[in-house]
Amino acid sequence: MHVWKRASYTDEELEFLADFPLITFEKAQGTAEGSVQEGTLKAARAVKERNAKAKILYYKNIVIDWTGSVASQELETIEGGYLQSEDATYPVVNQNSKCKFFDISLPEVQEWWIDDATQMLDDPSIDGIFVDANIKVLVESYFLNLKKLEKEKAEKIREGYDKLLTEINNNLRPENIIIANIIRARLENGGLDYLDYFDGSYLEGFEHNVGGISRPDYMAKGIACAQEAARQGKIVTFCIGLGEALDKDSSGIGLDEARKGVESLAAVDDRLNYVAAMFLVIAEQYSYFLPYDGTWGVDGKHVNRTWMYTFPVFRKRLGPPKGPATKIGFIYSREFEHCSVWLDIETEKGKLTWK
Numbered sequence: 596m597h598v599w600k601r602a603s604y605t606d607e608e609l610e611f612l613a614d615f616p617l618i619t620f621e622k623a624q625g626t627a628e629g630s631v632q633e634g635t636l637k638a639a640r641a642v643k644e645r646n647a648k649a650k651i652l653y654y655k656n657i658v659i660d661w662t663g664s665v666a667s668q669e670l671e672t673i674e675g676g677y678l679q680s681e682d683a684t685y686p687v688v689n690q691n692s693k694c695k696f697f698d699i700s701l702p703e704v705q706e707w708w709i710d711d712a713t714q715m716l717d718d719p720s721i722d723g724i725f726v727d728a729n730i731k732v733l734v735e736s737y738f739l740n741l742k743k744l745e746k747e748k749a750e751k752i753r754e755g756y757d758k759l760l761t762e763i764n765n766n767l768r769p770e771n772i773i774i775a776n777i778i779r780a781r782l783e784n785g786g787l788d789y790l791d792y793f794d795g796s797y798l799e800g801f802e803h804n805v806g807g808i809s810r811p812d813y814m815a816k817g818i819a820c821a822q823e824a825a826r827q828g829k830i831v832t833f834c835i836g837l838g839e840a841l842d843k844d845s846s847g848i849g850l851d852e853a854r855k856g857v858e859s860l861a862a863v864d865d866r867l868n869y870v871a872a873m874f875l876v877i878a879e880q881y882s883y884f885l886p887y888d889g890t891w892g893v894d895g896k897h898v899n900r901t902w903m904y905t906f907p908v909f910r911k912r913l914g915p916p917k918g919p920a921t922k923i924g925f926i927y928s929r930e931f932e933h934c935s936v937w938l939d940i941e942t943e944k945g946k947l948t949w950k
Contacts, residue, residue: 795830873946
């Protein structure tokens with residue numbers, strides 16, 4: 596489960612959340628409680644009271660200051676803490692959020708990042724960190740072209756990123772779960788070369804092909820990378836929208852998941868079967884699946900129709916796999932004890948046959 600709610604969760608919502616084995620409280624969690632940190636801890640503690648075995652991750656972006664955070668106030672005290680473009684202006688994520696970036700090339704900003712993560716991990720209710728937006732550092736054109744950074748500064752950001760990953764791996768990972776939004780088919784090696792720093796990857800932008808490669812070829816590469824990670828024993832969290840794909844995402848170059856919300860859950864059966872089949876050709880022991888409705892927020896203007904709802908497919912008995920998925924062209928198949936899986940990523944069809 597990936598979720599945020601600005602206000603407190605109700606008892607009924609907490610009971611729903613406590614059924615999930617792995618939970619990330621997202622970037623705007625609990626801002627009405629005073630800060631993201633306070634809101635996250637309040638929610639995490641309440642879930643742990645109901646299910647001590649649930650693993651709960653604190654959301655941390657690798658370059659974006661989403662505000663609403665105690666850490667944001669501390670960032671403002673660091674000289675040069677916010678990233679500036681070549682013309683001395685402060686680039687923002689997009690015109691809707693106006694959130695700025697922090698400068699991870701600075702050692703004091705790296706220390707600030709680690710300090711906030713450490714303070715949250717010191718609380719028994721927090722089991723790990725979800726590290727987001729790695730792709731914005733790794734795709735060179737994002738800062739160079741879109742955010743108008745000088746080439747030398749963009750290179751220093753990348754160097755700072757590598758140093759920060761080393762700190763995370765050395766200081767936080769030995770006793771905590773560290774998951775990143777890192778596997779992407781658009782990267783040369785699909786992000787697999789960065790997995791040594793992490794315990795696993797969240798999957799996003801899975802169907803948005805870039806660079807002139809066809810969508811089926813792009814997806815086949817993404818599936819192969821996710822399969823490789825899962826077979827290594829890495830955690831894989833496959834979270835995917837059920838609504839219609841949008842032509843343009845918030846980054847402008849296809850870095851973020853961009854789908855409409857759904858009007859009715861009764862109308863998503865075909866899409867749900869397709870993405871569930873996609874997950875099952877990837878899944879291994881530490882793989883997790885969440886089909887969702889366009890946003891992680893469960894309060895505000897958007898009605899998230901998947902919130903507080905369990906799709907019937909999750910009540911089915913799956914059983915262990917009988918082996919890895921097989922692939923012929925763009926068609927995959929796989930057998931589980933109680934289910935036969937068929938997937939065609941060219942026609943975007945999936946079928947689950949329950950035994």
